[in-house]
Amino acid sequence: MTIYDMTACVRLIGAWFLGLLRELGRMFLFLLDALVTIFRPPFKFKMLMRQIRFLGSKSMVVILLTGSFTGMVLALQIYYTLRKFGSEALLGPAVALSIIRELGPVLSALMVTGRAGSALTAEIGIMKITEQIDALTSMALNPIRYLIVPNIVAALIAFPLLTAIFDLIGIYGGYFVGVKLLGMSSGTYFSQMETFLKMEDIRVGLYKSLSFGVIVSWVCCYKGYFTGYGAEGVSKATTSAVVLSSVLILIWDYFLGSVLLR
Amino acid sequence: MIEIVNLKKGFGKQRVLNGLNLKVLNKELVAVIGQSGGGKSVLLKHLIGIIRPDEGKILIEGVDITGVGGKELDRVRERFGVVFQEGALFDSLTVYENIAFPLREKTRMEKYEIEARVIQGLEDVGLREMGDKYPAEISGGMKRRVALARALITEPAIVLFDEPTTGLDPIISSSIHKLITKTHKKYGFTGLIISHEIPEIFEVADKIAMLYNGTIIETGHPEEFRHSDNPYVRQFISGSLEGPIELL
Structure with a gap:
């Protein structure tokens, strides 16, 4: 490799790194702008209600399905593991702790990203390429207030609620497998859960779901707002919004989990 | 009144506006014509502050909007109505x-x-x-x-039209042009139309300005334009492939 090749290589890495820094800077400024606008009137309640319905109530079916089957699979797997140690009685708390602390917030967030986050990016992206966002700006109206803030606030409300529903239905999915199919006593399933489950565990799940709500709405809105040109631009933005949101959910889950476990 | 002074804008290495000057008097309807991809829509987006110039001034009723932002820019925007290309x-x-x-x-x-x-x-x-x-x-x-x-x-005091008839058939285009004339008479706004509908736009606008190579190369009344000696203008309004204009 000659000195010229090495210089070109360093230049390429430098350009990539600067591009990454610029993108990250733009993303954080976008979030900051939205967070500041949340507290500035006028508040758009009608749009907020619409987005709560879109992100929340329309995600119910997928949450109910994934929640119940997650609980069922979990109960099945944990039961056979616990049986090896003769501790089947701990099935209830094992299912509940796994779901409330970990699987509930993460899987709910991933499901909502797939169902609503992608649609959010596509909707905002299409508004961008058809100049609807420019039309708002030209009317001296702040597009962040109309398009981004309602989604972030709606996600902050909908994600914890969806997670709570996921948790509940997951625990009952585990109950169905453990008690109805595998013959455990119903009293053991719930009483052990009451002994081992603390308010702290529920709080961990709540913090996670709140932060996932911000991550998903922020990333999906950002990708739509700064979409490229034409249908291809919107399609790329949608894909990258789902991928980035999902990866960030898992990364953030690890870091938040390790901090909250202390 | 809209006054654009020495407006320059580039995207990367590509220069789109190159020292553009244009004046639109109160209640006047001015059409900016030029090639597709020649920077006409970029010019319009400068007027509503969506794009910021690299250099130059845009004076709306005497206020230079290139130097303002936030609420001050919003106050200027409230004076505008904008008809976007596909309606938006x-x-x-x-x-x-x-x-x-x-x-x-x-x-x-x-x-x-x-x-x-x-x-x-x-x-x-x-x-x-x-x-x-x-x-x-x-x-x-x-x-x-x-x-x-x-x-x-x-x-609004000022209405901007970004190619309001692009993609429409000639009859519908003609009806939109008539509507612009009718509403201009009724509301008396100052108007700027971005268009390449030749010769229909000559019936609508009070004044025509031709954008080429990032600058306004000729301004005049529609009749003056029809009889212009400028070879660029002549080629553009005749739609000929022969002439000094380079295809973009």
């Missing part, structure tokens, strides 16, 4: 709601006052019965008419 109507709102939107969001008007204004706006553009339709349910020509009604609903 909000998909989730009906035609009625689209037209009412600026009044609902920017004024403290009562519901009945807004209704009266919107119905008048719909009548102005000949779409009295279309209020309940969504943008996806109406034709391209109707969308432009709704966009015009929405742009005029706040009775």
Whole structure:
């Protein structure tokens, strides 16, 4: 490799790194702008209600399905593991702790990203390429207030609620497998859960779901707002919004989990 | 009055506006013509502060909007109505709601006052019965008419048109041009039309300006334009492939 090749290589890495820094800077400024606008009137309640319905109530079916089957699979797997140690009685708390602390917030967030986050990016992206966002700006109206803030606030409300529903239905999915199919006593399933489950565990799940709500709405809105040109631009933005949101959910889950476990 | 002084803008290495100068007097309707991709829409987006120039000034009623931002820029924007290329109507709102939107969001008007204004706006553009339709349910020509009604609903002092007839058939184009003339007479706004509809635009505008290579190379009344000696203007209005204009 000659000195010229090495210089070109360093230049390429430098350009990539600067591009990454610029993108990250733009993303954080976008979030900051939205967070500041949340507290500035006028508040758009009608749009907020619409987005709560879109992100929340329309995600119910997928949450109910994934929640119940997650609980069922979990109960099945944990039961056979616990049986090896003769501790089947701990099935209830094992299912509940796994779901409330970990699987509930993460899987709910991933499901909502797939169902609503992608649609959010596509909707905002299409508004961008058809100049609807420019039309708002030209009317001296702040597009962040109309398009981004309602989604972030709606996600902050909908994600914890969806997670709570996921948790509940997951625990009952585990109950169905453990008690109805595998013959455990119903009293053991719930009483052990009451002994081992603390308010702290529920709080961990709540913090996670709140932060996932911000991550998903922020990333999906950002990708739509700064979409490229034409249908291809919107399609790329949608894909990258789902991928980035999902990866960030898992990364953030690890870091938040390790901090909250202390 | 709109005054653009030595406006320069580039994207990366590509220079789009290269020292552009243009003056639009009060209540005058000026058409900017030029090649597709020649920077006409970029010019329009500078006027509403969506794009910031690299150099130069844009004076709206004496206020240089290149140096202002936030609420001050919004105050200038409130003087504008904009008709975007494809209409830019909000998909989730009906035609009625689209037209009412600026009044609902920017004024403290009562519901009945807004209704009266919107119905008048719909009548102005000949779409009295279309209020309940969504943008996806109406034709391209109707969308432009709704966009015009929405742009005029706040009775702005300045109206900008970004290729208002692009992609429409000649008859619908002609009806949109007539509508622009009619509403200009009725509301007396200062107007800037970005267009490459030759010769139809000569019947609409008071003055024509031709944009080429990032600058205005000729300005004049439509009649002067028709008889211009400028070889660029002659080639552009004749649509000939032979001449000094390079294809973009």
